Amino acid sequence: MSGPVQIKRESLSTLRATRRTMSSARWLMIMKKRSLEERREAALKRMAVEQMILTLGNENLTGISAKLKENETELNEARAALIKAREKLNYVKAMLGAVSRMLVVLSQVIKAPVGL
């Protein structure tokens, strides 16, 4: 895994651990005993952590989504090649069917009494 991706993933993991600590029963019970201003500040920090988790998660998904998009041309080409190969097979099948039908007509013509 490349450096920046790894750093983002590790940061995300640290932020998630912080979120859990700041939302734990122990933390919330400690906060209850603090002043209104301290509680407000803690709540704002908890939300800042939450939004950072969402932002980093989005960045990680954006990075991978861009790489998937880069692959779309080749994926489409691969699909088209498989469809073409299948079509060739169907073409041979259709040709054989047509020859078979032609032979039916031909055998009826040959079997038909002369003079008709």
Place this chain on the structure above:
Amino acid sequence: MTARKISNVRIGLSTCILLLSACASIQSNISNGASFAAAGIAYIDAIPAILDESFMLTVKANSQQLLLSRDELTEDERLAQLEASDKLLEKRQELLRDLNTHALLLRSYFLSLKALTASENASGMKAVTQDLVTQMGALSPAIAAMSIGGVQISGLMGPAINLAVGTYQNAALNNELKMRGNAIERELALQKAVMSMLVDQMKDDAQFLIETENKNPVFEEYVAAKKVSAKWSNKRVAAFTQTVELQSLDSINKAADNLHDSWIAFVEKRDVAGTIDLLIQDIEQVLSITRRFKAND
């Protein structure tokens, strides 16, 4: 039986055996391709439910955070937090939608692979050719009576057509794997990375919800309540049980890993029958998880 007749019978039998054994080796590669395509389609069919569940857990966890913080914030701060969260969630929804659209493209690749490697190709061709031989026989009794080593030509058509169609399918498949096998490998490696990210996020959001919704009340009741309720112990057990269930999400990662590894083995012409069986088991587990997601909705 004269020596010439015995020799003819030998030629006939040898032709049949040659055709059948050539068919077997080619068919093994084609059937691996068909099994892989079926497994790939099943895996991708599970993706929308995984993406939906991932988003739902993110929204739930974010809502829980907003609720936990609400009482401490002013109205202006609440508005700012809600709007900032909504914006980030809208972006997440858009990214997941893109992943879903991309997965459909990969699904259509597997569908085309399935169509090319389908066994009906050989059987359909066999029926058409058999019909052709019958019609030729009707046209000329000499053709109907034609035989190789005492084996009627119509009897040889089945294995010969299987071989011809199989050879064509195999060549088309090998050509495709050679041309774009790496692109599909890259694609599956990226799918693996996406799933790993999503599973990490889902496990964490779910764990966070279990802790704030189930474990925190159990903790607070025991530590701060004047009296502990009779159901306290049961509530505590429920919180722990849910944590254990989260581990089942790992099967999503396992399936993505196996899909990627099986593809590499398939391209390298290694025996993939065992790995595909494991892959199908993993996908079954993923499907059972996604069914549980849907049931909980």
